[in-house]
Amino acid sequence: MKLGFLTACLPESDLSDIARWAAEQGFQALEVAAWPAPDPRNHIRVDQFDEAESTRVKKIFEETGLTLSSIAYYDNNLHPTRRAGINAHLRRCVDAAAELGCPTVGTFVGRDPGLTVDANLKLAEEVFAPVVEHAARRGVTIVIENCVMKSWHPDGYPGNLAxxxxxxxxxxxxxxxxxxxxxxxxxxxxxxxxxxxxxxDRIAHVQAKDTQILPGRIDRYGFYGPLGGDKGWYRFRVPGLGQVDWARLIDVLYEGGYDGVISVEHEDPVWSGDPAKVRAGLGIAYRTLHGLIVG
Incomplete structure (x- = not known):
């Protein structure tokens, strides 16, 4: 396995600066954000991906010795009004990944909140079939993060059907x-x-994020959280500051034959607010996970 992180936590930084810092800290891989401009999480500009952009990105990874583990574009592929544009950008991510020799592109299934779950599942089969076929032809695997995305549903129900x-x-x-x-x-x-x-054996990429249970909150809000769908009784943390047993989890991944990248997804509110704090949070994650990964 290799240890890396998702670059979306440093939207104000250039990919070359992120990569140099990551290599200096001992990280071995990057999962690179590729949302469309003007979203600042576009460290690979797949919406204007040409020979110059390909050369720029390849040079960064060659010079730092890092692995490009995945191109990340996490949006609602079943969105009722923006679906066509989101699906088109996902295809551009696949094309960029193929050109860069990147094995995976990460996204969400999503959900149309105006449809039943059964109708959404049928819609997803129609939406993803041609994209998966296109990716397979280009030697790229589409991976889906199992995030709930309650904020995508007006009543706080799961907005990502995965x-x-x-x-x-x-x-x-x-x-x-x-x-x-x-x-x-x-x-x-x-x-x-x-x-x-x-x-x-069905995992092609792993994201490392932790969850901290906030004492007493569930007794007020219940399992579903407060009105509006906010989490309420838990919050995300960098690995080592929550409930996940990372030693046992990584052992299970090894035993099951996973030998890919573990990529820290930094969404910790304590270690956020400016790039220095974000990097400090990534350092906590590195120290938590590094000793569990066999180099």
Whole structure:
């Protein structure tokens, strides 16, 4: 395995600066954000990907010795009004990944909140079939993060229909694989180690984020959280500051044969607010995980 992080936590920094810092700290890989401009999380500009952009990105990874583990574009591929544009940008991510020799592109299934779950699943099969086929032709795997995305639904219901093992089994039939993030299962009352053990061979990428349970909050809000769908009784932390048993989880990944990248997804509110604090948070994650990964 290799240890890396998702660059979206440093939107104000250039990819070359992020990569140099990552290599100096001992990280071995980057999962690179590629949202469309003007979103600042566009460290690879796939919406204007040409020979010059390809050369720029390849040079950064050659000079630092880092691995480009995934191109990240996490948006709602079933959005009721923006779906066509989101799907088109996802294809551009696939094309850029193929050119750069990057094995995976990460995204969400999403959800149309105006449709039933069954209707959404049928819609997803229609939306993803041609994208998965296009990616396969180009030697790229599309991976889906198991984030709940409650903020995408007006009532705070799951907005990304890939949040549970039941839905993983469905999406595997579409040719999609899992970008496994254990933090989201903690907030669903699912054991993140027991849940993933049968599916390690379907994981093509791993995101490392932790979840801290806030004492007493669930007694006020209940499992579903406060009105409006906010989490309420838990918050995301960098690995080592929450509930996830990282030693056991990484052991299960090794035992199941996973040998890819573990990419820290930094969404910790304590270690956010400016680039120095974000980097300090990434340092905490590195110290938590580095000793568990066999180099």
């Amino acid at each position: 949040y549970s093992p039941e839905l993983w089994e469905w999406m595997f039939t579409l040719g999609l694989k899992l970008n496994y993030d254990p933090s989201h299962l903690v907030g669903l009352g699912i054991d993140p180690i027991a849940a993933v053990t049968p599916y390690v």
